[in-house]
Amino acid sequence: MYNSPVLYDQSETIKEKLSFNDKRKKHLIIYDQKAAGDVKQALTAHSQEELNYEPFEIEDAIKLQDLRTLLYSQKMGTHLYIASNWDHAATVFAEATEAGFTEDEIQTVIYGPKRRYIYCMKCYHTSEISDGDEVQCARCDAYMEVGPFFSKVRKGYIGYPFIPN
């Protein structure tokens, strides 16, 4: 959808570690191998009786059809936890919002580096960038200040071109 939420490095869904939302009735945990240890540890603190949870492990690559079947079968009152590397999280997040999850119903714990993207206001191209407040466009080489605004439509920070000294 045009204005669907997007996972980006400052997303309000990103947390340092898994913490269960006690307002929800069910907890769906989608995780990859990097997060498996932490997820299992977090779950051992709760019995299935006191915490209604459903774990789903991503093995190697995400099987989109299985993921969609899982997400679309969820009912209201379900909270989704994504614990994985950035690429897996971005895929699960996009599929989850398409299925109907809102940012209020998603918690994301990223293992490893987060990715950042910028939308060049000069050549209208979105590209991945490294850390820093000033970057160069990957397509037109324009120097740009990063953000502070993030565009859900362009899926990147707005890049403001400037002429370097």
Added chain:
Amino acid sequence: MRVIGNIEMYVGKIEQITESVKRFYLYPSDQKLLPAFTGGAHITTYVDLGDNILEREYSLVSHPTDRTHYAISINRDPHSRGGSAYWHDHIKVGDKVISSFPKNHFTLGFHAKHHVFYAAGIGITPFLTMMEELEAQGKTFELHYAARTKEACAYHDYLHEKYPGKCTFYFSRSDEPQRMTPETMKNQRIGSHVYFCGPVAMVSEYKEAALSYGYPEKSIHFELFAAASGENNPFLVEVINHNKVIEVNPEQTLLEALLDAGIEAPYSCKAGGCGQCEVDVVEGEVDHRDIFFSDEEREQKKMILTCCSRAKEEKLVLKL
């Protein structure tokens, strides 16, 4: 093109929908096209009674894209404060009525994947236009609608025919009485938004139930008929930026007292549901009677909805 403001209308037609519900068709006196509106919108109507103006808000029930006229449906409330009784007993075809531009505090959640409506009695009215809008967009929805009997259920036949399989009716005084309950919210698919319209007790019950089932607050929408009632204590209100101290007596709301004192206080629904009349509280404890603010907001922010809430003690200091 119209400039925002009030529109002079005349009553072109009146239809008896049920024993207690009438539908009034309002046409613009200047015959220009009216502003379009979105599902769930309402207008404020002003009827000149000679010595005062009768001001009431009613949901629009005409088609959102039909700009030739507006229609409103009014239930004659046996406990009417004058509004519905006057419209039913005195308004006739040809009468002049002033209408505001359409306003909408009860909009459809545009992120929703499925919409679930709960109406009690005349609370059906905002859902008529919402369903029109969703049907035109090919989106999914369902209606749960409670009334005393089939005969008292406004628009029953119309809804039954127009939206087959999407409407469930509950008649509390039929041979086999059925009660509408919040339980039907439990198994809604992810991405559902729920909407309630009815008396305060019904809306409060359904809102609490939705939260207890794990719905996020942003997926819950509601509109009220009237503000919650309670004991009305007299109190003083000091408005610091107007240098005024106003007495609020038990027969009036804080909003009425402010308006009577010549202060242009904002307002809209007058039922504690829309938040338009929110004012900053500088000093004093608030007796919150709205269902607009969450408990967290009440704790974190110092504010009051003047249409329904009052002072807990003798005095409030406000800034507006």
